[in-house]
Amino acid sequence: MRSVGTLRGGMAVVVAWVGMACGGSDGVVLPATIERVAATDGQSAPAGGMLPSPLAVDVKGSDGTPAPRAEVRWTITGGTGAGLSDSVTLADGEGRALVSLRLGPTAGNYGVRAALKL
Numbered sequence: 598m599r600s601v602g603t604l605r606g607g608m609a610v611v612v613a614w615v616g617m618a619c620g621g622s623d624g625v626v627l628p629a630t631i632e633r634v635a636a637t638d639g640q641s642a643p644a645g646g647m648l649p650s651p652l653a654v655d656v657k658g659s660d661g662t663p664a665p666r667a668e669v670r671w672t673i674t675g676g677t678g679a680g681l682s683d684s685v686t687l688a689d690g691e692g693r694a695l696v697s698l699r700l701g702p703t704a705g706n707y708g709v710r711a712a713l714k715l
Contacts, residue, residue, distance in 0.1 A: 629659040651695040663692025668714035676707030
């Protein structure tokens with residue numbers, strides 16, 4: 598019998614943005630929202646193994662368009678002994694940020710949080 602760990606309950610996403618403005622407009626659109634990609638939730642793998650697909654979030658600017666190069670901070674919120682491929686990743690040209698999760702050595706539920714890095 599194999600031990601299996603599962604990413605249950607999905608990812609938590611946190612949006613916190615403090616904006617500061619100065620005179621003039623430089624055309625910069627600030628990251629405003631981060632949304633989990635539901636298709637990457639609910640994965641399972643053998644204990645100690647990598648999830649089959651990276652976890653993903655989409656970052657959008659304050660104008661609703663994708664926010665490339667936005668920094669996303671990833672943290673493990675549940676499960677013991679799990680590890681992430683990176684603690685901070687950059688969103689690609691489509692505003693999508695990815696991270697890989699290796700499950701811990703025991704079966705159980707694991708949680709991951711994604712937040713905009715300020």
